[in-house]
Amino acid sequence: MARKPAEQAVSREDILLAAADVFRAQGYHGAKMADIASEVDLTAGSLYHHFPAGKQQILREVLNNGLDMVTEHVRKIVEDPDLSPPEKLKKAIYAHVTALTENPSVAAALVFETRNILNDQEGRDAYLKRRDIFENLYQQVIQDGIDSGVFKPVDVDIFTKTLLGAHNWIGVWYRPEGRLSGADIAATIADIFLQALLQR
Amino acid sequence: MARKPAEQAVSREDILLAAADVFRAQGYHGAKMADIASEVDLTAGSLYHHFPAGKQQILREVLNNGLDMVTEHVRKIVEDPDLSPPEKLKKAIYAHVTALTENPSVAAALVFETRNILNDQEGRDAYLKRRDIFENLYQQVIQDGIDSGVFKPVDVDIFTKTLLGAHNWIGVWYRPEGRLSGADIAATIADIFLQALLQR
DNA sequence: TTGTTAATTAAACTCTTGTTTGATTATTAA
DNA sequence: TTAATAATCAAACAAGAGTTTAATTAACAA
Numbered sequence: 001m002a003r004k005p006a007e008q009a010v011s012r013e014d015i016l017l018a019a020a021d022v023f024r025a026q027g028y029h030g031a032k033m034a035d036i037a038s039e040v041d042l043t044a045g046s047l048y049h050h051f052p053a054g055k056q057q058i059l060r061e062v063l064n065n066g067l068d069m070v071t072e073h074v075r076k077i078v079e080d081p082d083l084s085p086p087e088k089l090k091k092a093i094y095a096h097v098t099a100l101t102e103n104p105s106v107a108a109a110l111v112f113e114t115r116n117i118l119n120d121q122e123g124r125d126a127y128l129k130r131r132d133i134f135e136n137l138y139q140q141v142i143q144d145g146i147d148s149g150v151f152k153p154v155d156v157d158i159f160t161k162t163l164l165g166a167h168n169w170i171g172v173w174y175r176p177e178g179r180l181s182g183a184d185i186a187a188t189i190a191d192i193f194l195q196a197l198l199q200r
Numbered sequence: 201m202a203r204k205p206a207e208q209a210v211s212r213e214d215i216l217l218a219a220a221d222v223f224r225a226q227g228y229h230g231a232k233m234a235d236i237a238s239e240v241d242l243t244a245g246s247l248y249h250h251f252p253a254g255k256q257q258i259l260r261e262v263l264n265n266g267l268d269m270v271t272e273h274v275r276k277i278v279e280d281p282d283l284s285p286p287e288k289l290k291k292a293i294y295a296h297v298t299a300l301t302e303n304p305s306v307a308a309a310l311v312f313e314t315r316n317i318l319n320d321q322e323g324r325d326a327y328l329k330r331r332d333i334f335e336n337l338y339q340q341v342i343q344d345g346i347d348s349g350v351f352k353p354v355d356v357d358i359f360t361k362t363l364l365g366a367h368n369w370i371g372v373w374y375r376p377e378g379r380l381s382g383a384d385i386a387a388t389i390a391d392i393f394l395q396a397l398l399q400r
Numbered sequence: 401t402t403g404t405t406a407a408t409t410a411a412a413c414t415c416t417t418g419t420t421t422g423a424t425t426a427t428t429a430a
Numbered sequence: 431t432t433a434a435t436a437a438t439c440a441a442a443c444a445a446g447a448g449t450t451t452a453a454t455t456a457a458c459a460a
Contacts, residue, residue, distance in 0.1 A: 009437075027315050029229035033418060046438050048419070055418065112315055115227050158380065158388040165369025166362040173361055180358065188358040196392040200400060209407075233448060246408050248449070255448065 010040045012050050016065060019058045020105035028059055028116045059116060060123040064130065066106035071134045073099045078137045085145030086194060092141065093167075093190040094183070100170050101182030107171030135160060142197070151197040163193055210240045212250050216265060219258045220305035228259055228316045259316060260323040264330065266306035271334045273299045278337045285345030290394060292341065293367075294386040300370050301382030307371030335360060342397070351397040363393055 018039035022031040033044040033055060051057045073095040078088055100107040117123045138160050145151030166189055174185070218239035222231040233244040233255060251257045273295040278288055300307040317323045338360050345351030366389055374385070 026319070027229075029227075030316075030319070032416090042437095043439055044418080045420080045440080049437060112312065115312055119226075119230070154391075155384070155388050158385055159392070161369065161373055162366040162389055162392060165367070165372075166365040168369060169361065169365025172365075184355070185358055188355050189362055191354075192359070192362060192396040193392065195396040232446090242407095243409055244448080245410080245450080249407060 010042060010050075012061075014040050015042075015047065015050055016058065016062050017105075020062050020066070020103075020109050023059075023062065023113055024105040024108040028055075028113045053122070056120050056123065059113060060120065060127070062106070062109055063113060063117055063127060064123075066103070066110050067127070067130050067134060069103070069106070070096060070099050070110075071130070071137070074134070074137050078141055085141055085148065085150055086198065088141045089145070089197070090190045090194060092138070093163075093193065094186040096167055097170060097186035097189060098182040100167065101174055101176070101185065104171070104174055104176055107168075107174065109171075111168050111171040135164065138163060145197065150199070152199050154197065159197075166192075210242060210250075212261075214240050215242075215247065215250055216258065216262050217305075220262050220266070220303075220309050223259075223262065223313055224305040224308040228255075228313045253322070256320050256323065259313060260320065260327070262306070262309055263313060263317055263323075263327060266303070266310050267327070267330050267334060269303070269306070270296060270299050270310075271330070271337070274334070274337050278341055285341055285348065285350055286394060286398065288341045289338075289345070289397070290390045292338070293363075293390040293393065294383070296367055297370060297386035297389060298382040300367065301374055301376070301385065304371070304374055304376055307368075307374065309371075311368050311371040335364065338363060345397065350399070352399050354397065359397075366392075 015036065019031070019036045022035050022039060025031075026035070033047055036058070037044045037047050047058070048054060051061075074092050077083070077091045077095050080088070083091065114127075117127050139156055142151060142154070142156050142159060146153050146156070170185060174180075215236065219231070219236045222235050222239060225231075226235070233247055236258070237244045237247055247258070248254060251261075274292050277283070277291045277295055280288070283291065314327075317327050339356050342351065342354070342356050342359060346353050346356070370385060374380075
């Protein structure tokens with residue numbers, strides 16, 4: 001048999017979701033095209049109809065879409081003119097952490113598979129640019145807080161990387177079926193980093 | 201030609217060091233046996249004399265040795281009966297962070313290559329056991345501090361994972377030739393997490 | 401010296417897996 | 431109805447890379 005009825009047709013989005021799952025379970029190199037395909041009831045060759053550039057392209061889109069998704073959540077908070085730096089930081093952490101816990105496969109890919117896009121000439125620059133933009137959102141909030149005197153002075157670079165490390169690591173250990181909700185985790189993390197920044 | 205003079209002979213330790221470097225640069229799957237071998241002026245086949253079980257065994261030993269190294273640094277502090285919980289935490293962070301910044305390839309491997317040992321029946325359990333023991337060192341210090349009233353109550357599990365996330369992420373972004381020393385990073389991180397724990 | 405063992409090499413072996421290709425079937429617009 | 435296009439499959443292709451093997455040489459003890 002060949003082509004499926006229209007309603008059952010597999011979309012690019014379906015494939016990317018499946019790919020993220022397989023990447024989480026087996027890693028990019030451990031994930032065979034056939035594994036990804038079978039998750040959506042296709043064969044390996046069929047994937048090339050949707051992604052002519054093959055496995056690399058699938059990885060690129062998983063990571064770029066994932067990072068864009070997280071970025072939009074955080075940006076919405078950070079660019080709200082009615083919030084103070086401490087409010088922004090707290091809400092941004094909440095938005096960021098819950099975005100990760102609600103998309104655990106994407107969260108894992110953002111940690112473990114980033115390496116595999118760095119040797120890919122096509123994808124590398126676009127991805128790194130996205131990542132800088134994202135990191136800058138946090139740096140800006142922290143710098144603003146320091147400048148306005150609500151936050152005590154810290155090394156913004158180290159502080160931001162420490163915060164992002166804590167967040168990204170969620171992608172390594174978080175299990176949806178576990179004891180902890182995204183909100184629990186966000187609350188604890190927000191508390192830690194706000195305590196550290198607020199003057200006493 | 202074949203065997204080298206005794207003084208120039210390549211040791212297992214040399215190979216593991218080289219392997220960690222290659223893993224950092226290219227990842228476990230991107231690292232060819234020939235790449236590792238050429239770093240120590242051998243050919244791929246020669247590695248099987250030192251590591252009969254091949255590439256998997258090399259990964260296992262890189263990760264186990266690396267984790268043992270870091271564990272010993274931290275354990276020395278944590279098991280010192282003369283230190284209070286806040287002193288222990290501060291010194292443990294310092295020891296841990298500097299161990300990572302002084303061994304950047306190992307630090308990177310501990311983040312990125314752990315995945316690749318989890319599907320390895322031989323290595324998996326031994327490694328996970330080590331990791332639990334290590335994580336427990338930090339949990340114990342924090343729990344002790346809470347029990348004795350110097351630390352305010354927090355979710356020890358989330359707190360520890362947040363701290364370890366911050367630390368492990370160093371293996372992703374730290375560059376030895378960069379602006380920051382291990383001591384700088386340790387000082388900032390210790391400050392963040394102690395502020396968060398100390399009662400006001 | 402000389403036999404034994406350790407260390408190494410080159411080259412062949414295999415297997416896996418991403419990719420390509422040509423045919424086949426469903427869909428849809430004219 | 432029918433031509434054109436989209437989606438899919440099965441099977442072949444290609445190439446890389448981990449591993450094995452047999453031979454070779456250095457070291458060292460007796």
